[in-house]
Amino acid sequence: MTDSGTADLDIERCVTEPIRIPGSIQPHGALFVVDPESLEILQAAVGDDDAVASGAAIQGARLPDLLPPEAEAMLTGIPARLGSEMVQLGTVRGREAEHHLLAHRTQDGIIVELERAAGAEPGLVAGTFPNVRGFLEGLSRCSTISELAALAAREVRAITGLDRALVYRFDENWNGTVVAEDRNDALPSYLDLRFPASDIPAQARDLYRINRLRLIASADYRPEPIEPALNPRTGKPTDLSFSVLRSVSPVHLEYMRNMGTGASMSISLMRGDQLWGLISCHNKEPAAVGYPVREACDFIAQILSMQITALEGGAYAARRAELQSVAARLLANMAASASRPAGRFVEGLARAESDLLALTGAQGAAIVTGEDMVLLGRTPPESGVREIVSWLADGVRDDLFATDSLAADMAWGERFKEQASGLLAISVSQMHASYLLWFRPEVIETVTWGGDPRKRAESDGAGPDGRLHPRTSFEAWQETVRLHAVPWDQAELEVANSLRTAIVDIVLRQAEELAALSDRLAASNRELEAFSYSVSHDLRAPFRHIVGYAQLLKKFEGEKLSERGNRFVDTIIESAISAGTLVDDLLSFSQMGRATLVPVQLDLAVLVAEVRRLFEHVEDGRTIEWRVGALPHAFGDPMMLKLAVQNLLENAIKFTRGREPSVIEIGGRETEDEVLFWIKDNGTGFDMAYVGKLFGVFQRLHRVEEFEGTGIGLANVKRIIERHGGIIAAEGKLNEGATFTVTLPKRRG
Amino acid sequence: MSDLKPILLVEDSPKDVELTLAALEQCQLANTVVVTRDGAEALDFLHARGAFEGRATGDPAVVLLDLKLPKVDGLEVLEQIKNHPSLRGTPVVMLTSSREERDLVRSYSLGVNAFVVKPVGFEQFFEAIRELGMFWAVLNEPPPRGTLG
Numbered sequence: 001m002t003d004s005g006t007a008d009l010d011i012e013r014c015v016t017e018p019i020r021i022p023g024s025i026q027p028h029g030a031l032f033v034v035d036p037e038s039l040e041i042l043q044a045a046v047g048d049d050d051a052v053a054s055g056a057a058i059q060g061a062r063l064p065d066l067l068p069p070e071a072e073a074m075l076t077g078i079p080a081r082l083g084s085e086m087v088q089l090g091t092v093r094g095r096e097a098e099h100h101l102l103a104h105r106t107q108d109g110i111i112v113e114l115e116r117a118a119g120a121e122p123g124l125v126a127g128t129f130p131n132v133r134g135f136l137e138g139l140s141r142c143s144t145i146s147e148l149a150a151l152a153a154r155e156v157r158a159i160t161g162l163d164r165a166l167v168y169r170f171d172e173n174w175n176g177t178v179v180a181e182d183r184n185d186a187l188p189s190y191l192d193l194r195f196p197a198s199d200i201p202a203q204a205r206d207l208y209r210i211n212r213l214r215l216i217a218s219a220d221y222r223p224e225p226i227e228p229a230l231n232p233r234t235g236k237p238t239d240l241s242f243s244v245l246r247s248v249s250p251v252h253l254e255y256m257r258n259m260g261t262g263a264s265m266s267i268s269l270m271r272g273d274q275l276w277g278l279i280s281c282h283n284k285e286p287a288a289v290g291y292p293v294r295e296a297c298d299f300i301a302q303i304l305s306m307q308i309t310a311l312e313g314g315a316y317a318a319r320r321a322e323l324q325s326v327a328a329r330l331l332a333n334m335a336a337s338a339s340r341p342a343g344r345f346v347e348g349l350a351r352a353e354s355d356l357l358a359l360t361g362a363q364g365a366a367i368v369t370g371e372d373m374v375l376l377g378r379t380p381p382e383s384g385v386r387e388i389v390s391w392l393a394d395g396v397r398d399d400l401f402a403t404d405s406l407a408a409d410m411a412w413g414e415r416f417k418e419q420a421s422g423l424l425a426i427s428v429s430q431m432h433a434s435y436l437l438w439f440r441p442e443v444i445e446t447v448t449w450g451g452d453p454r455k456r457a458e459s460d461g462a463g464p465d466g467r468l469h470p471r472t473s474f475e476a477w478q479e480t481v482r483l484h485a486v487p488w489d490q491a492e493l494e495v496a497n498s499l500r501t502a503i504v505d506i507v508l509r510q511a512e513e514l515a516a517l518s519d520r521l522a523a524s525n526r527e528l529e530a531f532s533y534s535v536s537h538d539l540r541a542p543f544r545h546i547v548g549y550a551q552l553l554k555k556f557e558g559e560k561l562s563e564r565g566n567r568f569v570d571t572i573i574e575s576a577i578s579a580g581t582l583v584d585d586l587l588s589f590s591q592m593g594r595a596t597l598v599p600v601q602l603d604l605a606v607l608v609a610e611v612r613r614l615f616e617h618v619e620d621g622r623t624i625e626w627r628v629g630a631l632p633h634a635f636g637d638p639m640m641l642k643l644a645v646q647n648l649l650e651n652a653i654k655f656t657r658g659r660e661p662s663v664i665e666i667g668g669r670e671t672e673d674e675v676l677f678w679i680k681d682n683g684t685g686f687d688m689a690y691v692g693k694l695f696g697v698f699q700r701l702h703r704v705e706e707f708e709g710t711g712i713g714l715a716n717v718k719r720i721i722e723r724h725g726g727i728i729a730a731e732g733k734l735n736e737g738a739t740f741t742v743t744l745p746k747r748r749g
Numbered sequence: 750m751s752d753l754k755p756i757l758l759v760e761d762s763p764k765d766v767e768l769t770l771a772a773l774e775q776c777q778l779a780n781t782v783v784v785t786r787d788g789a790e791a792l793d794f795l796h797a798r799g800a801f802e803g804r805a806t807g808d809p810a811v812v813l814l815d816l817k818l819p820k821v822d823g824l825e826v827l828e829q830i831k832n833h834p835s836l837r838g839t840p841v842v843m844l845t846s847s848r849e850e851r852d853l854v855r856s857y858s859l860g861v862n863a864f865v866v867k868p869v870g871f872e873q874f875f876e877a878i879r880e881l882g883m884f885w886a887v888l889n890e891p892p893p894r895g896t897l898g
Contacts (some may be wrong), residue, residue, distance in 0.1 A: 168864050174846045360799070538846075539865070540846045540869065541762065541764075541765070541846050541867075542871050544765075544768075544846070544867055544868075544869050544871075544874070545762075545765070545768065547869055547870055547871050548764075548768040548771075548871035548874065549764075549768070550871075551870075551871040551872060552771055552871065573870075576869070576871055580869030580870075581869065584869070
């Protein structure tokens with residue numbers, strides 16, 4: 001019977017076993033449940049009656065009346081000061097030996113236990129002091145947990161004189177690994193072996209958290225039943241959680257026997273209020289460990305617990321501090337790129353690849369924002385990351401998800417084992433499925449179990465006794481663990497989470513800033529519109545008036561003026577007209593930016609042909625050689641594009657003036673997502689040093705006497721093309737010609 | 750001569766008034782030109798009320814209307830003319846400095862008969878006025894009153 005169903009059954013039964021109310025005690029002492037006021041005995045189990053009056057009726061008697069006379073003083077008055085903590089009231093002299101008189105308060109009454117003191121049992125201080133002192137002195141030389149554990153194992157075994165002392169540490173799944181051991185040859189070594197979680201069931205672990213020390217003096221003991229079974233005051237069995245004589249599960253005794261141990265003692269190691277591990281001692285033969293010795297061991301265990309807490313806490317704090325400084329660098333990077341217009345936090349993260357990986361000790365990372373993805377280090381292929389992201393998005397998961405075995409969590413996840421056996425993911429924005437993912441590769445690990453964990457329970461459910469039996473073999477058994485990565489530690493998870501918060505803040509801040517910016521932009525657009533409206537009405541009028549009056553002057557008074565005077569008037573007229581034209585050009589430029597775009601699919605060949613017709617008249621007296629190649633279709637506003645092409649052709653004609661022949665070449669092509677067309681001439685060209693000025697408003701590269709114009713044409717073209725989401729580029733060489741290339745995006749969808 | 754209807758010029762800028770009058774003069778149109786300096790005055794004239802109560806001259810052959818006017822602006826005057834049962838037949842030419850699309854669209858939607866952006870050069874302006882004046886004042890007789898709705 002090695003199937004896992006059996007193991008589950010075993011755990012299930014153990015979990016339901018009433019270990020706190022076993023109804024019996026180990027027989028090496030006596031237990032009495034007494035009334036807190038009258039000390040009347042409510043329940044009793046007498047295994048060792050050395051100090052108990054023989055032949056007397058127990059139930060209903062007053063406990064001091066059954067014990068040696070010195071007990072009277074110890075027991076009287078205890079109700080006032082006794083708490084739930086175990087107290088040693090003193091020792092009483094039985095017929096054969098000394099007995100410790102121990103008491104603690106429970107809801108069911110006061111539990112008084114008598115436990116025989118060992119023959120040469122040391123006193124608490126005198127006997128155990130050298131070992132405790134040795135332990136305390138040794139602490140300062142220990143800088144690691146394994147050194148501490150080894151020291152504790154040595155001292156505990158020395159005090160108890162048992163055959164073997166182990167320090168046993170739980171992992172996150174409650175499997176335990178032996179991290180330190182001190183022993184003689186009576187029992188085999190368990191060092192480095194791992195024991196399955198089912199060896200110590202959950203309700204036992206719960207009990208170990210509150211009752212720190214358990215002793216089983218003999219694996220072969222016959223339990224002494226408590227009489228009566230139910231507490232007459234409560235009608236229920238009495239809770240023995242804190243009793244030193246509490247009887248244990250028969251399954252556990254069988255486990256001990258299978259392990260070849262006759263006696264065991266275990267002491268809880270706590271980290272804060274969590275069970276960290278155990279100091280577990282075994283003896284081949286049954287053995288008593290006296291109360292003072294147990295107290296000393298408990299003391300050592302408590303010191304060890306504090307040291308572990310401090311060391312792990314320190315290591316955790318150091319790791320945290322280290323990661324936080326990495327996080328701070330990352331955030332600074334991110335904030336720097338986020339504060340630039342159009343900058344995105346992703347760029348800041350992606351640029352700091354090594355920091356991003358160091359943050360969680362990952363070997364690969366992916367930054368996924370909606371459609372975009374950046375992969376860093378060792379990661380699954382993009383399609384794989386997409387799959388993981390959609391798996392994350394589909395499941396209802398927290399903002400942070402971490403696993404050290406993706407294969408165990410995600411169907412077909414083992415495909416990514418080489419890069420992503422470990423996955424740590426934070427969700428940055430649910431709306432756009434934005435995630436930051438870190439990956440760790442598979443690390444194949446060999447685990448040596450204390451016995452084949454697949455045989456953790458041998459149940460002979462079909463057998464005559466119908467009981468569960470623990471496994472019988474503790475032979476080292478090696479297992480190869482695959483599809484697992486090094487688990488993410490607490491500090492890494494926390495820093496990932498705080499990074500998430502920071503990113504969310506930055507993203508939110510960006511969104512807010514963007515909203516504020518677009519408000520300001522809208523306001524300034526409104527102002528600009530009002531301004532240009534007023535310019536169009538108010539600035540044009542004076543120019544019109546100047547021209548009008550000057551022309552009237554010339555007409556009516558021209559004859560009275562000298563030739564020089566007439567020339568002055570002509571200059572006034574000309575200047576005012578050119579100023580007026582400037583205003584008109586400026587206004588049309590501003591309108592270009594505001595006019596609504598109505599894009600359609602259009603044939604550039606047709607558009608160019610239409611525009612060319614406008615220039616037929618200027619070709620008079622000039623030889624213009626047109627070379628128009630095939631032109632693609634484009635998606636744009638016909639009026640606007642026509643204006644742009646018109647401007648470009650106008651320029652080409654203007655700047656080829658004087659060339660014989662003027663050659664103007666128009667061509668185009670398309671790519672998968674773009675349409676390109678260009679207009680090339682053999683005109684006066686320009687110096688590439690000034691290419692940056694070419695598209696500026698009122699920027700001119702030629703003197704006005706050479707080539708007329710206000711310098712707004714190309715600014716208009718640029719604005720039109722940019723409003724279409726396209727770009728325009730110019731290339732030229734002085735006196736050789738210029739080429740203007742327009743690139744327009746193809747229609748989406 | 751006296752049965753020639755007047756031209757109503759609505760213009761607030763004295764310079765534009767003078768220049769327009771000079772242009773009209775050169776067109777040698779026989780029509781008298783009535784000048785009003787804001788929208789309210791223009792409406793008073795059109796409705797023969799206020800200062801123009803019992804005016805001698807008849808309804809205008811054409812209204813040359815500036816867009817930007819004090820008190821009641823050009824678009825509003827246009828709207829009132831085109832919404833008035835007896836005035837709606839009067840041709841209105843919008844004269845404006847504006848090249849604003851929205852003014853143009855609004856003017857046409859209100860039923861303007863022509864829209865002239867005052868050119869910077871006087872000669873062009875003169876040409877425009879001459880053509881408009883000739884067309885609307887001389888050639889284009891408005892329909893007789895009352896036949897339009």
